Amino acid sequence: MDISLTERPADLLLIDNWIDPACDALASVGWFCARDALSEVLVDLMRAELDELLEEGRLHRAGIGREFDFQLASDVRRDWIFWLARARPRQAAFLDAAETLRRALNRRLFLGLFEFEAHLALYPPCAFYRRHFDSFVGAANRVVSLVLYLNRDRSPGDGGELVLYAPGGGEAARIEPQAGTLVLMLSEEIEHEVLVTRAERASVAGWFRLNASRADVVDPPR
Numbered sequence: 006m007d008i009s010l011t012e013r014p015a016d017l018l019l020i021d022n023w024i025d026p027a028c029d030a031l032a033s034v035g036w037f038c039a040r041d042a043l044s045e046v047l048v049d050l051m052r053a054e055l056d057e058l059l060e061e062g063r064l065h066r067a068g069i070g071r072e073f074d075f076q077l078a079s080d081v082r083r084d085w086i087f088w089l090a091r092a093r094p095r096q097a098a099f100l101d102a103a104e105t106l107r108r109a110l111n112r113r114l115f116l117g118l119f120e121f122e123a124h125l126a127l128y129p130p131c132a133f134y135r136r137h138f139d140s141f142v143g144a145a146n147r148v149v150s151l152v153l154y155l156n157r158d159r160s161p162g163d164g165g166e167l168v169l170y171a172p173g174g175g176e177a178a179r180i181e182p183q184a185g186t187l188v189l190m191l192s193e194e195i196e197h198e199v200l201v202t203r204a205e206r207a208s209v210a211g212w213f214r215l216n217a218s219r220a221d222v223v224d225p226p227r
């Protein structure tokens with residue numbers, strides 16, 4: 006597995022294969038989905054990392070809101086997560102890959118994306134994440150959301166599809182969380198939902214954010 010860490014981050018996301026259609030789609034409909042667009046190595050890497058974290062008991066219940074606004078809200082979401090950090094090599098490789106994507110998005114779409122945060126997520130059976138936006142209009146924190154799926158052996162009826170809603174409110178897409186599928190969406194514009202799972206479901210979810218620092222507070226919690 007660790008031989009893969011010698012690969013260049015750009016090779017892991019294979020950005021050149023899909024960045025142009027991705028930017029066109031983000032600019033027109035606000036979301037993009039690619040199946041088998043990236044290297045299997047990246048999927049294996051993050052799957053191995055999740056399995057290891059799970060074994061170590063490092064996942065914790067996800068909530069909503071940050072810092073003092075944090076709530077568990079099990080009526081809204083029931084996934085278990087781990088925030089990525091550079092201390093572990095596989096996580097650092099993923100964050101490096103996301104950094105190449107951040108620069109590519111800025112170059113083409115002039116979004117001024119400043120940083121990236123991401124977590125691994127595990128939805129046990131009977132979990133879900135109700136219809137939501139990843140950012141609120143005007144809050145200007147999360148601009149582009151990314152989801153990468155890590156589920157190799159999906160069967161019909163496993164549930165946990167990602168439903169995207171068009172800005173008008175109608176269903177725009179229903180995405181099977183199959184290993185190697187990548188989704189990008191505009192965080193303030195695309196409402197989405199994870200349908201109830203019948204089998205365990207693993208993903209990496211990440212957000213490209215603007216720099217929210219103010220003169221007196223560097224990168225305040227949002």
Ligand code: OGA
Pocket residue numbers: 126134139152167182197198199208210
């Ligand atoms: C999220 C989210 C979608 C998914 O974590 O905010 O919407 O398919 N995840 O895992």
Ligand code: MN
Pocket residue numbers: 137138139197
């Ligand atoms: Mn979301």
